Amino acid sequence: MRLSRAFLPTLKETPAEAQIVSHRLMLRAGLVRQTSAGIYAWLPLGWRTLQKVEQIVREEQDRAGAQEILMPTIQSADLWRQSGRYDAYGPEMLRLKDRHEREMLFGPTNEEMVTDIFAQFAKSYRDLPRNLYHIQWKFRDEVRPRFGVMRGREFLMKDAYSFDLTKEGATHSYRQMFLAYLRTFARMGLKAIPMRADTGPIGGDLSHEFIILADTGESQVFVSKGMLEMDPLAETPDYDADLAPLVERWTSHYAATDEMHDEAAWASLPEDQRVSARGIEVGHIFYFGTKYSQPMGLRVQGADGQAVVPEMGSYGIGVSRLVGAIIEANHDEAGIKWPDAVAPFKAAVINLKPGDLSCDALSERVYAALGTDGIYDDRDERAGRKFADADLMGHPWQVIVGPRGAAADKVELKRRMTGERHEVSVEDAIARLNG
CATH class of the missing domain: 3.30.930.10 (Bira Bifunctional Protein; Domain 2)
Known part of the structure; x- marks a missing residue:
């Protein structure tokens, strides 16, 4: 699912009736x-x-x-x-x-x-x-x-x-x-x-x-x-x-x-x-x-x-x-911090620079490898908004694609449950997420 086309009406403010x-x-x-x-x-x-x-x-x-x-x-x-x-x-x-x-x-x-x-x-x-x-x-x-x-x-x-x-x-x-x-x-x-x-x-x-x-x-x-x-x-x-x-x-x-x-x-x-x-x-x-x-x-x-x-x-x-x-x-x-087995999507691919040829190509590559278990944040939004939405939705993994990493064919993997981050090759990232 591409986030630019998704029906995911997130809210910045919490409605008053929500108590828990x-x-x-x-x-x-x-x-x-x-x-x-x-x-x-x-x-x-x-x-x-x-x-x-x-x-x-x-x-x-x-x-x-x-x-x-x-x-x-x-x-x-x-x-x-x-x-x-x-x-x-x-x-x-x-x-x-x-x-x-x-x-x-x-x-x-x-x-x-x-x-x-x-x-x-x-x-x-x-x-x-x-x-x-x-x-x-x-x-x-x-x-x-x-x-x-x-x-x-x-x-x-x-x-x-x-x-x-x-x-x-x-x-x-x-x-x-x-x-x-x-x-x-x-x-x-x-x-x-x-x-x-x-x-x-x-x-x-x-x-x-x-x-x-x-x-x-x-x-x-x-x-x-x-x-x-x-x-x-x-x-x-x-x-x-x-x-x-x-x-x-x-x-x-x-x-x-x-x-x-x-x-x-x-x-x-x-x-x-x-x-x-x-x-x-x-x-x-x-x-x-x-x-x-x-x-x-x-x-x-x-x-x-x-x-x-x-x-x-x-x-x-x-x-x-x-x-x-x-x-x-x-x-x-x-x-949210979804356990893997019940997460709506296993991973969110976060493109930090839409329009950059290397970032777009690498993001598309990872997104295609994830199949229906991936969500791709392809929106023309600032990075802070993308990170905040990914954390809010709770996807177990975030695959962060930026210009520096894309030039070296690498991505940053963030584990939502623990907050750990690691820079890895694209092949290693795909293998870990599909393993």
Whole structure:
């Protein structure tokens, strides 16, 4: 993408309504624009990042054996009446009627719908286990939407739903998602900490939130230092193995949100092992047994010929929320510092002297080598503006092309995350960026 032709409306000043870092930087860097309270349009730079986050989520769900579907956003109120949640859910649910006066709703979650869909397919114990997921826009009418995409009314969410014949099978499905979540967030450059959580309106008796630490986090969290030193990507993703030891290894460390905090257990830890910080929830997993399958009439025939009510779990990741959370964990005073895996572009080529034949030729050469993963600042702007915009947008690498370097067939490489700079040959720069 050439910056001279790009639709990237950056802002010099921060809008007054932006209260947290990610909201300010997403507006200033031209990732999103608010269209109404808690609802945002995703512009090209933000959309590319959102797609990369979504793809990592999808890959790890597929790796864990979940199968992708896509369910409607508009659901029938009758489904929710079957589960007993239609009246209990509260004003966050957007209720509406179609032209035939049938009561409908804009889905905030999909336990009822997926149970109904699965019930039409599953007849025998041979049809289980299954795990179905989709990545879909949802709506919850928050009373006070704030913090940009971190607490919006419309949001992109991955929600998965497992169906098992027994509690033991359902627990294994839960552990598979536990591992998938550890790997998903680690691949995005995030340290996500699993914390035992309240099940809330979803229901059930087993639940973990996945929390990343950030100074501007929405809640206070308490974590054993040992957990912060664990590496999720060191885990071998053998999803058919017994995952109980893996989950036990992670949950044996103390980790709790304010709501679940045990002061006595916390006090028993050595003082140098206690980390008290702010945290942002990026994922939540639940095992809730037959809470939905029972009232909605989901039955399969067991091996003994008797009817069995399948055990269920659900597993959510806030995909659009993750974009804000990544920024909260990776920024400085100049702007965003994208981890490589989710950056909208891997590198920005900065031509310090457009119109200079050697600078233009070298910039075009590097830009062509980067393919669709490069953005070329070919604007007739002063160097300071170009550097400021590149830092604001947060591209992991900056390839700086000036007349002196171009004469020697060299460029300056700047690593955004660390600020390190090195002058290298063009061949070395291309090899490093495409490696």
